[in-house]
Amino acid sequence: MKFGVVVFPGSNCDADCYHAVKNVLGVECDYLWHEDTDVAGYDAIILPGGFSYGDYLRTGAIARFSPIMAAVADFARAGGLVLGICNGFQILLEAGLLPGAMRRNVGLSFRCEFIHVRVENADTPFTGAYRPGQVLRLPIAHGEGNYYADPETLAALEAGGQVVLRYSEPDGRISEAANPNGSLHNIAALINKEGNVLGMMPHPERASEAILGSEDGRGIFTSMLRYLERRRGR
Amino acid sequence: MGLTDEEYARILELLGREPNETELGMFAVMWSEHCGYKNSRPLLKLFPTQGPRVLQGPGENAGVVDIGDGQAVVFKMESHNHPSAIEPYQGAATGVGGIVRDIFAMGARPIACLDSLRFGDLKERRTVYLFSGVVAGIAGYGNAIGVPTVGGEAFFSPSYQGNPLVNVMCVGLLEGAPAKGAAAGVGNPVLLVGAKTGRDGIHGATFASEELGEASEERRPAVQVGDPFREKLLIEACLEALKTGYVVGIQDLGAAGITSSAVEMAGRAGTGMEIDISRVPRREPGMSPYEVMLSESQERMLLVVEKGREEEVKRIFSRWGLDATTIGRVTQDGVMRVWDGKTLAAEVPVRYLTEEVPTYVREGRVPEYLAAAQAFDWHTLPEPADYNEALLKLLASPNIASHEWIWRQYDHMVQTNTVILPGSDAAVLRVKGTSKGLALTCDGNGRYTYLDPYTGGMIAVAEAARNLAACGAEPLGLTDCLNFGNPEKPEVYWQLKQAIEGMAEACRSLGIPVVSGNVSLYNETEGRPIFPTPVVGMVGLLPNIERRAQQGFRGPGDVIVLLGSTEDELGGSEYLYALHGLELGRPPRLDLKKEARVQEACRTAIREGLLSSAHDLSDGGLVVALAESCLTGPNGPQGARVEIARAGLRRDSAYFSETQSRILISLPEENLPRLAAIAGRLGVPYSVLGRTGGERLEVDDAISLPVNELQRVWKEGLACYL
Numbered sequence: 033m034k035f036g037v038v039v040f041p042g043s044n045c046d047a048d049c050y051h052a053v054k055n056v057l058g059v060e061c062d063y064l065w066h067e068d069t070d071v072a073g074y075d076a077i078i079l080p081g082g083f084s085y086g087d088y089l090r091t092g093a094i095a096r097f098s099p100i101m102a103a104v105a106d107f108a109r110a111g112g113l114v115l116g117i118c119n120g121f122q123i124l125l126e127a128g129l130l131p132g133a134m135r136r137n138v139g140l141s142f143r144c145e146f147i148h149v150r151v152e153n154a155d156t157p158f159t160g161a162y163r164p165g166q167v168l169r170l171p172i173a174h175g176e177g178n179y180y181a182d183p184e185t186l187a188a189l190e191a192g193g194q195v196v197l198r199y200s201e202p203d204g205r206i207s208e209a210a211n212p213n214g215s216l217h218n219i220a221a222l223i224n225k226e227g228n229v230l231g232m233m234p235h236p237e238r239a240s241e242a243i244l245g246s247e248d249g250r251g252i253f254t255s256m257l258r259y260l261e262r263r264r265g266r
Numbered sequence: 267m268g269l270t271d272e273e274y275a276r277i278l279e280l281l282g283r284e285p286n287e288t289e290l291g292m293f294a295v296m297w298s299e300h301c302g303y304k305n306s307r308p309l310l311k312l313f314p315t316q317g318p319r320v321l322q323g324p325g326e327n328a329g330v331v332d333i334g335d336g337q338a339v340v341f342k343m344e345s346h347n348h349p350s351a352i353e354p355y356q357g358a359a360t361g362v363g364g365i366v367r368d369i370f371a372m373g374a375r376p377i378a379c380l381d382s383l384r385f386g387d388l389k390e391r392r393t394v395y396l397f398s399g400v401v402a403g404i405a406g407y408g409n410a411i412g413v414p415t416v417g418g419e420a421f422f423s424p425s426y427q428g429n430p431l432v433n434v435m436c437v438g439l440l441e442g443a444p445a446k447g448a449a450a451g452v453g454n455p456v457l458l459v460g461a462k463t464g465r466d467g468i469h470g471a472t473f474a475s476e477e478l479g480e481a482s483e484e485r486r487p488a489v490q491v492g493d494p495f496r497e498k499l500l501i502e503a504c505l506e507a508l509k510t511g512y513v514v515g516i517q518d519l520g521a522a523g524i525t526s527s528a529v530e531m532a533g534r535a536g537t538g539m540e541i542d543i544s545r546v547p548r549r550e551p552g553m554s555p556y557e558v559m560l561s562e563s564q565e566r567m568l569l570v571v572e573k574g575r576e577e578e579v580k581r582i583f584s585r586w587g588l589d590a591t592t593i594g595r596v597t598q599d600g601v602m603r604v605w606d607g608k609t610l611a612a613e614v615p616v617r618y619l620t621e622e623v624p625t626y627v628r629e630g631r632v633p634e635y636l637a638a639a640q641a642f643d644w645h646t647l648p649e650p651a652d653y654n655e656a657l658l659k660l661l662a663s664p665n666i667a668s669h670e671w672i673w674r675q676y677d678h679m680v681q682t683n684t685v686i687l688p689g690s691d692a693a694v695l696r697v698k699g700t701s702k703g704l705a706l707t708c709d710g711n712g713r714y715t716y717l718d719p720y721t722g723g724m725i726a727v728a729e730a731a732r733n734l735a736a737c738g739a740e741p742l743g744l745t746d747c748l749n750f751g752n753p754e755k756p757e758v759y760w761q762l763k764q765a766i767e768g769m770a771e772a773c774r775s776l777g778i779p780v781v782s783g784n785v786s787l788y789n790e791t792e793g794r795p796i797f798p799t800p801v802v803g804m805v806g807l808l809p810n811i812e813r814r815a816q817q818g819f820r821g822p823g824d825v826i827v828l829l830g831s832t833e834d835e836l837g838g839s840e841y842l843y844a845l846h847g848l849e850l851g852r853p854p855r856l857d858l859k860k861e862a863r864v865q866e867a868c869r870t871a872i873r874e875g876l877l878s879s880a881h882d883l884s885d886g887g888l889v890v891a892l893a894e895s896c897l898t899g900p901n902g903p904q905g906a907r908v909e910i911a912r913a914g915l916r917r918d919s920a921y922f923s924e925t926q927s928r929i930l931i932s933l934p935e936e937n938l939p940r941l942a943a944i945a946g947r948l949g950v951p952y953s954v955l956g957r958t959g960g961e962r963l964e965v966d967d968a969i970s971l972p973v974n975e976l977q978r979v980w981k982e983g984l985a986c987y988l
Contacts, residue, residue, distance in 0.1 A: 041495075041498070041499055041502075041586060041587060042410070042495050042498050042499075044410075044411065044412025044498065044680055045412070045680060047681070048680065048681060048682045051682060051698070052682075055698075081680075082412060083409075083410045083494070083495060083498070085495065086410070086493070086494070086495030086496075087410075087495075088495070141402070141405075141674075141675050142405050142406075142409055142675045142676075142677070143674055143675070144409075144673075144674060144675070144676060144677045144678055144679060145674050171679050173409070173677045173679060173680065175409075235679070237682065238679050238680075238682050241682075243685055243696060243811070244679075244682060244684070244685065245685075245687070
């Protein structure tokens, strides 16, 4: 099994994702440079957090034009697993691999803190290790995580079970107060219709080891691994 | 330009001719306090700078301390006070950028930043504007470059009204030997890398070396504009270039731009340098040699590369999308020669700009305010009628209230090393692949230093070390930022000298070397100096990160113990300020021998795994520390019941005195005998105060408050102004 972590010039969670996959999960992992045009041989690709090309414009707006994104899009079309975390989620939206857009956080300031999310769909390649309704304690760190989509798109996302994580209270209740950024429907993570591209604002790689205060994020990576192993076994 | 008539006469004498405009500009910046330390240099010599672990003391881009396994920590603190006073966002942002470059210039990967902030009264709208702008600037820059801002402090007092202090510390982790900032090897090419050069920030160094006044607003163009994305590229490209082994010398371009970097690099190597500024990539046409030499455009570095290896190095920068241009070469004649194509634009022996910087040993004078301020007797004030109310007032003071509003805007977790997050006495980072941890803190109390500069200087060092002891770490070394007024005033010079002497004594006594630092003088507005404010940044080592402590109570049933003892010392306290609006009295005394023993006792107890929590006592004293420990537990808020009052001490003093050398700890009762043995062996007094548990904080029969009410007040104290 082999994971690839894309390195845009302004990525800053690339090394953290690499560490989580390689050292915590114990799975082979490579960095993929943003100017590469080939992702053959990889089972899963992670678009990490950061400020891909500075993000002085909209977050991720330039990254979608980078050479590697065409290869990532092909990889996704062919059924490969793509996980976008934070800036990676923003890039997936800009690239049209997921629907909707990000606005600046309500309150207009960057927020870095532990929050809670409820698992809304545990039947995906990214969440299979969790129970439906399980509450996870994960960190966020972003200035633009305020998810927006038009009402029809939102309705379709909800109907299709594409909302995978929702900001919640520690006991799982969904409330306005638990929403750190103003996202519609408290959306923290989304999956595409085909079920192989996930975007999430919280950082699972920051919550994969007990010493960092939470291991709740590791399930994202172990879910991917289990899914890939099962798929390969078939 | 900031030069005096005498200094100009000295330049004429050295050169034997009139300097041209470019040369004069070079002298002005190199001889400024900011670059040349002309007032502070003789005083800084008082600091101990040696130690068994010190690999690099002051004089390079940053200090380096060995942490074993072929690894070292690199750290330094720097001020960006003047720029932040007129352009808070960019002033603070570029402050982060500058100090981060100092760290990776040593070959270290930056792993953390801390910020020490001082502002005026938050009831003033301008304070809110400056403060929120500075925090946003630090966040905007630090978050983008992927270096976590893991700690710091913020303090508010009218003294800083027109002249806020923005000090940023950066810490890096180095594998192998440190890089050098020397232009060695005659004939080696000199490369300018990173951003293009523009007209921004010209004479930032001289601006930083004068008082703020009505005309300061016109200095806005002296403030640079930061580009964190480019800084991130520069970090990666420089670290990669250093790995090749072809980079002989490297230095960032900070204050005074190309001038200071080129001159300092040549000065360290005892060489000369020849550069052709017509080759410098520029943002705009028509820049004069003067402007190119003095521009403080950000995100640039100067590299001296092994001859014949330029192309390999340039290829790395090109891969990261950065300019790398050969602009000159190292010479042997000790002269800084600046060409503009075929025209000679400046020619000055390097040592005139470095070694010949005039230094001033001035006469100090005890300030007039001091005697009366110290004589103030708080016993003349009435005791609070209601201690519940007094505690709530203290918790609501922006100096004590939760600073989460600040650090929530900073990415404090990126790089996945932050094990103790902001909000405890010190941040703790793991060192991946080892069992080691690093504890980081910064501290300083301008109010104490105003009321007694010598003691204030000592306490800055002692308290930073106590922060580290409270998480189980041993201090490795310190960096400092000395923020003072105009040293040409005898009273200010006296404060500076006293504070440095106090710091130096504490360093010697506690065995902590000073490995780097920065001086920021002329912090005055309209002729009124700020509180003299030495800020200490300290790095400590935890040999085994599993044996660490944080400040919050862990759960019910633990015994609460005070290490150290409380004296009648309310002078200069937050209690006097928050309840009576007074910044008067004599600050607490400090016995350095006792301090060392208390710290050792706490550290030992943590390393033996005895403690559930440990919290250094500082602003607000014992009862405030108790409330903080109740509110910051890793498992949520926790109540406590304690008995504190004792004969011979007025109750307000027993509760809120800021006596030094005290640490509040909690532990399971069965560990008490072992703690007693440690305290006995070290001769540290301690007292058992009570127990954790319940949902209220109860102190004697004077305070009884629900923890959630304490929490509400404490959480809102700062945030309510913003």
